[in-house]
Amino acid sequence: METRTRFLLLQHVMEIAKKSNTGRVAALALANSKLITHGAPSGSYDLELLAEPGTWLLFPDGPTAPPDAPAPRQLVVLDASWSQARRMTQRLPALRMLPRLVLPPPEAGLLRLREPSHPSGMSTLDAVARAVAALEGPEVAVPLARLAALRVQRIAECGTLS
Template sequence: MIAACKQCGLIHNCYCQAIPKIACDLYITLLTHENELLRATNTGHLAKKVLKHCEVEIWQRKQPIQALASDRIPMLLFPDDDSRAFNDLSVDEIAQAQFIVLDATWQEAKKMLNRTPELKQLPKVMISSNTESSYALRRNQEKGNLCTYEVAAQMVEQLGDASQSDKMMTFFNYYLACFQAERSGHQYKNSTV
């Protein structure tokens, strides 16, 4: 019997060797809904593997958010009427920020925001993107929504580092093909990353 990879958990389609290491000046906390830990379709874990300054914190409704105690200035990445465009932030604002990304379904993310007064008080930023999501692993995706990993890649691109963002998305598309092949119980044949 073939054992699953201890790092990625896949049996036939280990993608570990393809994971790029992206060094950028983004500090991101993925505030992850506990349901995401149980979903094979979660992409936040990929962002953590790829980005140098990306950490995961599990959201607990009645627990303080550790990322808010950081020395950095917390900003919530969430599209809202009072959100600023990420690409309108100055270099200094980005350098000092701890970006908090709600890693959950859109419905869960809205509940997390509504049930956490500390999050409501944070300055909000949003990604302005014309890019269509290539993420098709979940049903009920609304047009224009990006998954957690794609949001991180867009942030890198909007920092002005298109080559690093391209590396992230090349890997992501490879990962998606590997994941789909794994679900079907076969090995993905294209090894080009």
């Protein structure tokens, strides 16, 4: 699907092999996205991507952007567990400098595979769908929200997750 906002998914190396990983699903679903692996021993990536004008970080804690700030042109999404995401923000100074898009905690009834370790925790795909809704309107996010719900339903039907 097309979005005005570019999504830069920074995926922790430990997420790659997980069957429950939704960062890759989000990257495949969004035409205007890029998936980068963080933490691979031989991997490196261009940190200048994080310094592009209009770049924000989707993160549940920290300073939010001023209310009159223009919408982000690029949104960095950390595809990781809560503890991995927190360490990524500590280890990458460029992330700490970015204005933040903070989503409200998920409403009761959100389909989940497990209880999150952070009150605002949700899958990467759910977070991206909610960010699209906040930035570009709820109607634009409908396909992503449906994809997230279908993913949870299918995994629950299979009864396997690791």
